Amino acid sequence: MEISFLDLTLANVLFLFVVGFIGGLVSGFIGSGGAFVLTPSMMSMGVPAIMAVASNMCHKFPKALVGSIKRARYGQVDVKLGIIMGISAEAGVLYGAHLQKYIRHEFGQDGSNLYVSFVFVVVLAIVGGYVLLDAWKLYSSGAQEEKKTKIAQWVQSVNIPGTMMHFKALNARISVLFTIPLGFATGMLAATIAVGGFIGVPAMMYILGAPGLVASATELVIAFIMGFGGTIKYALDGYVDVRLAMIILAGSLFGVQLGAIGTTYVKDYMVKIVMGVIMILVLFSRGFMIPVYLSNLGYIDPITDGTASILSNISFALLVIALSTGAFIILYSLLHGFRVEAERQKAEGDTTEEPIEPAVQLSPTGRFERIMLVTDGSEFSGGAEREAxxxxxxxxxxxxxxxxxxxxxDYELLAPQLLEKQNAQAQTILDKVKQAAEMAGVKCETVLRQGSEIYEEIVSTAAEKRIDLIIMGRRGKSGLMRLMMGSTTARVIGYTDCNVLVTPRAANLTGQNVMVAVDGSRHGDIAAETATNLAQYLNANVTVVSAIEGDYSDRHRKEAKSIVDRVVDLMKQKGVKASGEVLMGSPATTIVDAAKDKAIDLIIMGSHGSSGFEKVLMGSVSDRVIGHAPCAVFVARG
Amino acid sequence: MDKPTKKALVPAILWGITSVALYASLYYFEKPILEASAKGGWYFIVPVTIAFIFSGVHGNFTGYFWEALGVRAKKK
Structure with missing residues (x-):
């Protein structure tokens, strides 16, 4: 065939640019689409059919490349699955083209058209109907997560030795004996109706068990491989009009970027809604053409040329409407997503920018005006919630x-629904505690944070909110295990610069009997000053203790007694009921034992502020007291 | 939608100029390019290479274009 190229007018260029943009937008979002409008559009300009198909292919692979790179950045692409399916899809394209040629040879152009329309109607009616129904169910049930179909569960459970491959996005091992036929069918459909994604994406979702966003993103890898292979095939015969391809690409790259960005703002089921709606509209479009082909083949009474022309125009108009509707839904979702996100950011900004009221007192050690309760809703947090x-x-x-x-x-990217679920659970716990606090007449607010290191989030939240006191529950762990592993509590004490109150589950901080441990250091003095302020609040009796270990000489005992007496005298001067005692033995053990004997309900200690590895490994006196005390322990910071 | 950013504006302009230059070259060298690609055979390299170059340049331009306008992916 003599290859002649079309003279392009400005109107043609603008039209291709716009259709390219809309097709790109849909492709970036659902993984494919656009070709079913682009190819007939080019043909209506006078481009020969084979050249229209070839030029469409040549714009498709660079578009899919850009789209898949963009969506891989959002963690939505399973490259391995895309390549495996893409290679088998390429085989499907070659076989599909061969089958088309055979049908055209045997039954003529109308027979070929009827075959194409038949495939369109069957695939779109069954698959498209199912996709749309599934999307509607997800939307109307308000479900946050897509459930794997029974077929997908079965496919993921089958083990055929020697054929198994692990796919990261599916988090499962699947036999390639399942992926190869699915890829092949995708390719065959692409060769027949130009949109392989109408099979590829639903197959990945419902048969392999991929989430909608992963399936549509991975389809872009398949589209790249098919488009690249197809372009080479047609370019070898010189059928590619690279001008047409690049003009469409100019518009479609704007669209594909926007469509890919759009996927980050929507729920998974939006992919299904857009795909289902387009498929059903395309189905109607092809349905209008079937009488024309049947009439041409003589299976029904002949219809006039005028009627055939009207049906053909309606069919094309419906294709344009299908693509435009898809693009409209995507743009609407995108704008809606922007608005919701902007409101969320504004709300977060308002919370952090809330003016902090200045403290009434000036004392840094006894200020309890901003108290932070850390809770996970577990039984261990019960005591902390009550005391806070x-x-x-x-x-x-x-x-x-x-x-x-x-x-x-990593987990967050693959299972964002799980994070949403955890957030919702945590917020429910927070709301419950807030309700209890408000009923007790306490002014409060809730803070929900996410982070990979819990202690870091606690410490930074306390710093941001200018917290005076952090109150936490004590986990069951104690002894060697606790010392070796370190705990969130120990790390918070090590890194924060504010007071920490650790309460065991059964703590009952009545504020009757308080014990403060001093050692003559400034850290001990801080503990003593905090105890004085706290005892004034609680109207408590204070027992001041100092422990000596190893050297029990008179001189050493006297020294310890003078440290205790000094603090007792200072407390008495401030009107606090205080008494003193020198303990002999390991500080941690003797403090815990004395607390049990005297029915102490709160132990106050200073922190020497060691942090990091040393503290976690060795454990400090305060750490050991926290682990074994029958009551709440207050670690005071200056 | 975030606020438009100046950070993406400079690369958007630079890639945009390169992209326009590529399209201008395609228009200017339209005839020899079409003649070469119509030959088929090993000349399949011509449209394929053009497609790759355009996807790189124009892809970068369109990416920065939306970013410069403040149209960015939602932060997780």
Missing amino acids: IELAKKANGQLFITSIVAVDP
């Missing part, structure tokens, strides 16, 4: 009820 509300009420302070959701960045 009680203390905030007594000190007339503000309570910041905080919960930290532990996240793993």
